[in-house]
Amino acid sequence: xxxxxxxxxxxxxxxxxxxxxxxxxxxxxxxxxxxxxxxxxxxxxxxxxxxxxxxxxxxxxxxxxxxxxxxxxxxxxxxxxxxxxxxxxxxxxxxxxxxxxxxxxxxxxxxxxxxxxxxxxxxxxxxxxxxxxxxxxxxxxxxxxxxxxxxxxxxxxxxxxxxxxxxxxxxxxxxxxxxxxxxxxxxxxxxxxxxxxxxxxxxxxxxxxxxxxxxxxxxxxxxxxxxxxxxxxxxxxxxxxxxxxxxxxxxxxx
Ligand code: OOG
Ligand code: MG
Numbered sequence: 001x002x003x004x005x006x007x008x009x010x011x012x013x014x015x016x017x018x019x020x021x022x023x024x025x026x027x028x029x030x031x032x033x034x035x036x037x038x039x040x041x042x043x044x045x046x047x048x049x050x051x052x053x054x055x056x057x058x059x060x061x062x063x064x065x066x067x068x069x070x071x072x073x074x075x076x077x078x079x080x081x082x083x084x085x086x087x088x089x090x091x092x093x094x095x096x097x098x099x100x101x102x103x104x105x106x107x108x109x110x111x112x113x114x115x116x117x118x119x120x121x122x123x124x125x126x127x128x129x130x131x132x133x134x135x136x137x138x139x140x141x142x143x144x145x146x147x148x149x150x151x152x153x154x155x156x157x158x159x160x161x162x163x164x165x166x167x168x169x170x171x172x173x174x175x176x177x178x179x180x181x182x183x184x185x186x187x188x189x190x191x192x193x194x195x196x197x198x199x200x201x202x203x204x205x206x207x208x209x210x211x212x213x214x215x216x217x218x219x220x221x222x223x224x225x226x227x228x229x230x231x232x233x234x235x236x237x238x239x240x241x242x243x244x245x246x247x248x249x250x251x252x253x254x
Contacts, residue, residue, distance in 0.1 A: 002028055008041030011153045014139035015042075020097050023140050023149040030148040036212065038152040043078040051080040054221055056209055057134060058201045059155040061225030062193040065102070068229040071147050074195075076208050077155030079221060085135075085161045090254045093235040096137040096158055101233055101251075102226030103179045103241040105172060105191055105198040106132035106162050109222065113206040114215035119199040122206060125216075128165035129172055131243035133179075133251065134223055135159035136230055160223060163241070163249030173197050176244040177227060181237050189228035191243075198224040 007024055014021045024030060030038070047053060059065070059075040066072040085091055093099070110127035137158035138145055150156060172191050179187035191198050201224035209216055216222065233239070233253050240250040 002030065002034055004034060004037050005041055007152065008038045008045065011038065011139055012042040012045045015158070018095055018097050020141045021139055023145055024152055025146050025149050030152065032148065032151065035148040035151040039077060039154050043080065043154060046080050046082060051082040053078060054081050054084065055079040055223070056205050056216060056220065057155060057157050057160070057223040058205050058225040061195050061201045061204070062227050064189065064193060064229045065226045069145070069150070071145070071150060073147055074204055075147070075151055075155050076205060077157045079157065079160065079223070083157060083159045085159050085251055087161055087163055088250050089161065090252045091135060091159060091233070093233065093253050096135070097139060098143055099135050099137040099158060099233040100230035101133050101135050101179070101239055102230040103177050103187065103189065103228060103243070104132040104134050104160070104226055105194065105224045106130045107202050107222040107224065108165060109216055109218055109220050111218050112215045114210035115206060117203050117206050119197065119203055122199055122202045123168060126168040126202070129168055129170055129246065130165045131163040131177070131241055131246045131249045132223060133161050133239065133241050133249055134226065135233065161249055161251050162221065164247050166246050170245055172199070175246060178242045179228060179231060180240045180242065181231065186231045187228035191227055193227045194224050201225050
């Protein structure tokens with residue numbers, strides 16, 4: 001019987017100390033259920049330290065992301081307020097192992113969501129949408145992992161930044177986006193890359209989180225998943241995502 005609490009402490013300590021660890025599955029195989037349990041326990045350690053749960057992140061919802069990390073299954077992780085950076089704010093490079101950044105679409109929920117829904121039903125629970133970026137930082141050496149490892153590591157989530165909120169009536173089906181570093185474009189994409197439509201990612205979030213017994217809550221944020229491959233971060237960089245119709249979101253790396 002795997003020591004799930006011990007493994008949760010291992011990934012949580014690695015994140016806190018910004019030190020890379022070997023993949024958990026190098027020591028013993030993990031089932032998907034066990035890896036999601038480790039994730040829940042490690043985020044539970046954050047909550048016990050005073051962080052507050054603020055939502056869900058979806059992962060590997062675009063082909064670009066699946067190809068970059070070599071895992072092709074939609075995954076989900078848990079967001080806390082401790083991961084949030086203000087728009088235009090600063091990220092301390094030294095707090096992370098090997099951070100990367102990716103453009104995302106964020107949803108803000110006005111009411112709880114859970115179970116099997118149509119995109120139209122999911123949209124009815126959306127208060128607002130925004131351009132966003134996620135900083136991912138696998139705690140595993142060389143940013144390499146299996147499906148079970150990345151899930152246990154809260155799907156590499158490290159930080160996120162949300163731009164200006166817009167009415168959910170905005171058409172988000174196919175929004176062009178640019179990821180810029182110091183004013184230079186490093187990734188180009190479209191929101192259509194996210195499962196064909198970012199609302200499908202919200203539908204998947206409601207289903208998967210519901211299956212885990214955690215309905216998406218009113219006031220929560222759902223990150224729909226990177227629309228392009230992620231870009232490595234280094235100290236001194238200014239990073240911005242510009243999204244058609246929704247505007248831009250930025251951060252600096254100190
Ligand atoms: C896994 C997390 C994937 C996304 O947006 O697809 C993710 C990783 O790339 O390390 O956050
Ligand atoms: Mg992401």
